[in-house]
Each structure stands twice: as C-alpha cells, then as structure tokens.
Amino acid sequence: MSKGLSLWSFQSLSRKISGLSSILLGFLFVVILYSVIKLQQISMEMQEVARIDFPLTKVISELEVLQLEKHIIFEQIRYKKQHKNKVDLHHEIADEREQFNELSQRVTREIRLASEIINNGIISGNIEEKLDEHRRVIAMLTGFQQELNAFQSSAHTVFNILHQPDSDTHWEQLESELALLDGEAINLLAEIETLTEEIAENAVRHEREFFYVNTALGVSALIIGIYLTLYIISGFRRRVGEIQQGIDQLSQQISEGKGADEAAKITVKTDEFAGLATSMNAMVERFSTELDNRYEVEHKLLQLATTDKLTGAYNRHKWDESLAAEFLLAKRGSLLSVILIDLDHFKKINDNYGHDVGDKVLVQAIALIKKTIRESDLVFRLGGEEFAVLMRNQPLSEACVMAEKLRMTLAQTDIKDLPKFTGSFGVAQYTAEESIASFIKRADQAVYQAKNNGRNQVVKA
Numbered sequence: 001m002s003k004g005l006s007l008w009s010f011q012s013l014s015r016k017i018s019g020l021s022s023i024l025l026g027f028l029f030v031v032i033l034y035s036v037i038k039l040q041q042i043s044m045e046m047q048e049v050a051r052i053d054f055p056l057t058k059v060i061s062e063l064e065v066l067q068l069e070k071h072i073i074f075e076q077i078r079y080k081k082q083h084k085n086k087v088d089l090h091h092e093i094a095d096e097r098e099q100f101n102e103l104s105q106r107v108t109r110e111i112r113l114a115s116e117i118i119n120n121g122i123i124s125g126n127i128e129e130k131l132d133e134h135r136r137v138i139a140m141l142t143g144f145q146q147e148l149n150a151f152q153s154s155a156h157t158v159f160n161i162l163h164q165p166d167s168d169t170h171w172e173q174l175e176s177e178l179a180l181l182d183g184e185a186i187n188l189l190a191e192i193e194t195l196t197e198e199i200a201e202n203a204v205r206h207e208r209e210f211f212y213v214n215t216a217l218g219v220s221a222l223i224i225g226i227y228l229t230l231y232i233i234s235g236f237r238r239r240v241g242e243i244q245q246g247i248d249q250l251s252q253q254i255s256e257g258k259g260a261d262e263a264a265k266i267t268v269k270t271d272e273f274a275g276l277a278t279s280m281n282a283m284v285e286r287f288s289t290e291l292d293n294r295y296e297v298e299h300k301l302l303q304l305a306t307t308d309k310l311t312g313a314y315n316r317h318k319w320d321e322s323l324a325a326e327f328l329l330a331k332r333g334s335l336l337s338v339i340l341i342d343l344d345h346f347k348k349i350n351d352n353y354g355h356d357v358g359d360k361v362l363v364q365a366i367a368l369i370k371k372t373i374r375e376s377d378l379v380f381r382l383g384g385e386e387f388a389v390l391m392r393n394q395p396l397s398e399a400c401v402m403a404e405k406l407r408m409t410l411a412q413t414d415i416k417d418l419p420k421f422t423g424s425f426g427v428a429q430y431t432a433e434e435s436i437a438s439f440i441k442r443a444d445q446a447v448y449q450a451k452n453n454g455r456n457q458v459v460k461a
C-alpha cells in the first residue's frame with residue numbers, strides 16, 4: 001500500500017491527472033453501460049405491460065361486465081318464470097334467449113382474445129417474466145372455454161323447455177351449473193389480475209431501483225469529479241508554491257547580501273515542475289557561486305585598498321577613514337588615544353644591511369606591535385617607518401603604558417639575521433573642542449620630542 005503510494009507520489013502531474021481522469025471516465029462508462037442495460041430492461045417490461053398486461057386487463061374488465069350481464073339475463077328469466085304464464089314462457093323469454101346467445105358469443109370472443117394476447121406475447125418474446133404462470137393461464141382459459149361451451153349448450157336446451165311442466169328440475173340444475181361456472185370465472189379472473197398486477201409492480205420496482213442506483217452512481221461520479229478537480233488544483237498550487245517559496249527565499253538572501261544556501265533550493269518531485277525546479281536550482285547555484293566570487297573579489301579589493309602590502313597593517317587611506325569615524329565618537333564623549341611610532345635610524349639599517357633587510361625589519365616591527373596591542377586597537381603604517389596605534393576607549397595613562405610596553409618589546413627583540421631596532425613613541429589623548437589635525441599634530445610633536453631626547457623612548461603630549 002505504502003509502496004503504491006510512494007510510486008504514485010513520484011508520478012508527474014500530467015500522469016496523475018490522466019490516471020485519475022481514466023478512473024473517472026471508467027466509472028462514467030460503467031454508469032452509462034448500467035443505465036443503457038437497465039433502461040432497455042425497463043423499456044421491455046413497459047412494452048410487456050403495454051402489449052400484454054394492459055390488453056389483458058381490458059379483457060378481464062370486459063369479461064366482468066359480461067358476467068354481470070349474464071346474471072341480469074338469468075335474473076330476468078327467473079322473474080318471468082315466477083310471474084308469467086308458464087305456457088307462454090318460451091315466447092316471453094325470446095329476448096333473453098337472444099341476448100344470452102349474443103353474450104355467449106362475446107364471452108367466447110373475449111376468452112379467445114385473452115388466449116391470443118398471451119400466446120402471441122410468448123411467441124414474440126414480449127413475455128419474459130412468469131412464463132409458466134402465463135402458460136397456466138392459457139390452459140385455464142381453454143378449460144374455462146370448454147366448460148362455458150357446455151354450460152351454454154345446457155342453457156340453450158333448458159331455455160327451450162322452460163314452458164314444459166317438468167322443466168323446474170332442469171332449471172335448478174342449470175342454476176347450480178351457473179354457480180359453479182361463476183366460481184370458475186372468479187378464479188380465472190383473479191388469477192389473470194394477480195399476474196398482470198405482479199408484472200406491473202415489477203416494472204415499477206425496477207424503475208425505482210434504477211432511479212436509486214443511478215442517483216447513487218451519479219452522486220459518486222460527482223464526488224470523484226470534485227475530488228479530482230480539488231486534487232489537481234491543490235497539487236498545482238502546492239508545486240507553484242514550492243517554487244515561489246524558493247524564489248522568495250533566494251531574493252531575500254540576495255537582498256540581505258548573502259549567498260543562496262540549501263534552504264533556497266526548490267524541492268519538487270518528479271513532475272513537470274521538476275524540470276523548472278532543476279533549472280531554477282542550477283541558476284541559484286550559478287548565482288550563488290557568482291555571488292561568493294563577487295564577495296571574495298570585493299573582500300580582496302577592500303583589503304588591497306585598506307592594507308599595506310608589505311606589512312599587512314592598515315594603510316594611510318584606512319587611517320584617514322578610521323580616524324574620521326573615531327573622531328565622531330570622541331566628539332560625543334568616548335575616549336580616544338593614539339600612539340605614533342617612528343623607527344630609529346632606519347636609514348642606517350637600510351644603508352648597512354640593505355633595503356630588503358629594512359623591509360623585514362618593517363614586517364617584524366608590525367608583527368610585534370600587533371602581538372602586543374589589544375584586539376580592539378588598530379595598527380596602521382602611515383608611510384616609510386612610521387606607524388600608528390589607534391586605541392578606542394583608552395585614556396592617556398593606559399595609552400602610555402601600552403606605548404612603553406611596545407617600546408620595550410621592540411628594543412628587547414633579537415631576531416636571527418636581523419639587526420636590533422628601536423622606536424620613538426609619541427602618545428596623545430583626544431581632548432574636547434580639538435580638531436583631528438591638532439590631535440595628531442600633538443602626537444607628532446611628542447615623537448619629535450622623543451627623537452630629540454635621544455630616541456627609544458615614550459613622550460606623552
């Protein structure tokens with residue numbers, strides 16, 4: 001089951017849609033097939049009702065009327081038998097005799113008609129239900145017709161001898177035959193009536209069943225259709241949403257100045273959107289790499305623009321920038337101190353050991369300064385053998401301590417293959433209302449003072 005589901009989830013959207021549509025179409029085909037078969041069956045049943053049962057019902061009604069007419073004729077004869085002169089009776093009941101003959105012919109005709117309707121129905125195949133019952137009715141009709149013929153012949157004879165003195169016994173016998181025949185007729189008519197009613201009820205029941213089943217199937221098809229539509233819409237929206245989300249994340253990361261990470265990758269399954277997602281991801285990756293490269297280049301350019309190539313200290317450009325920024329803070333009250341350093345007799349080092357050794361001394365000096373200062377302090381090479389340390393949130397006293405520490409470090413360091421070297425230090429703290437130029441100038445003058453005092457010393461401004 002779960003294997004089937006996972007197989008299903010890996011199918012493309014158009015495959016899913018065509019799969020589900022096939023199910024719906026198959027279902028609709030079954031509904032239509034069922035409807036056609038059922039309608040045909042119901043139509044045949046209706047035809048049977050129309051061609052067999054309806055004419056049969058008419059015949060039954062006709063026979064019932066004839067039964068009644070027969071009783072009326074007999075009642076009239078009974079009346080005349082009681083109230084008229086027996087001698088004239090033959091003449092008196094001439095009309096009734098005539099009517100009875102006519103009635104007998106009509107009854108015979110109707111019974112034959114009923115037999116023909118059923119027979120034709122069986123032969124033509126119109127009667128499909130209760131075939132045996134129909135055959136039994138034909139047999140009953142035939143039997144009834146024979147009994148009726150016998151009764152009619154008896155009646156004819158008795159009617160002709162009613163004026164004779166000994167006719168009463170024959171009349172009574174005829175009356176009992178009439179009662180027997182009536183019983184037979186009632187049975188026969190009831191049988192035919194039950195049969196036609198059952199067939200009509202069956203047709204109605206099938207029609208009702210067809211309505212219920214067809215309604216249920218129609219509603220099911222509607223539900224499947226609605227489910228399919230919602231499934232397709234939600235699947236489509238989900239896929240588009242995933243891509244949209246990926247694009248949103250990507251654009252957010254770009255606007256935040258970051259490269260695209262894994263989260264920005266669009267994850268969709270193996271449907272039509274997968275191709276789109278793959279292209280998007282490839283684009284994201286390419287873009288991300290491009291962005292990373294750009295950040296690297298920017299970083300390098302910034303380093304080049306702000307760093308001294310030889311020593312790795314910040315350069316003059318960065319010095320001006322940092323000084324301006326720190327000056328703004330200092331003007332608002334934060335402490336700012338500076339240490340200016342000038343290596344002593346550097347020209348001599350160059351002259352005595354060569355320019356490349358002079359370079360190594362410069363590199364070593366910066367390395368020693370960087371190792372000694374705090375993390376928040378910034379070190380700059382201002383030009384030649386001049387350096388500066390910018391100390392945030394530090395008073396003059398602390399800056400002097402640091403300057404002394406640096407002086408001693410330089411002076412005491414002895415590196416293999418390099419000459420020993422010292423530096424002169426000028427320390428100043430920014431004072432309120434002072435300009436940058438005056439602040440730096442004071443520190444510069446302190447360095448000058450240190451040089452004049454014999455070098456390798458710290459002078460505070």
Ligand SMILES: Nc1nc2c(ncn2[C@@H]2O[C@H](COP(=O)(O)OP(=O)(O)OP(=O)(O)O)[C@@H](O)[C@H]2O)c(=O)[nH]1
Pocket residue numbers: 342343344345346347348350354355356357358359362383384385451455
């Ligand atoms: N090796 C090397 N030398 C440099 C560099 N930049 C400047 N110099 C040299 O540094 C020397 C500075 O000499 P001066 O300004 O006379 O100062 P000094 O010899 O240190 O004397 P005082 O400052 O008075 O102690 C010059 O000879 C410059 O050529 C550099 O990048 N590398």
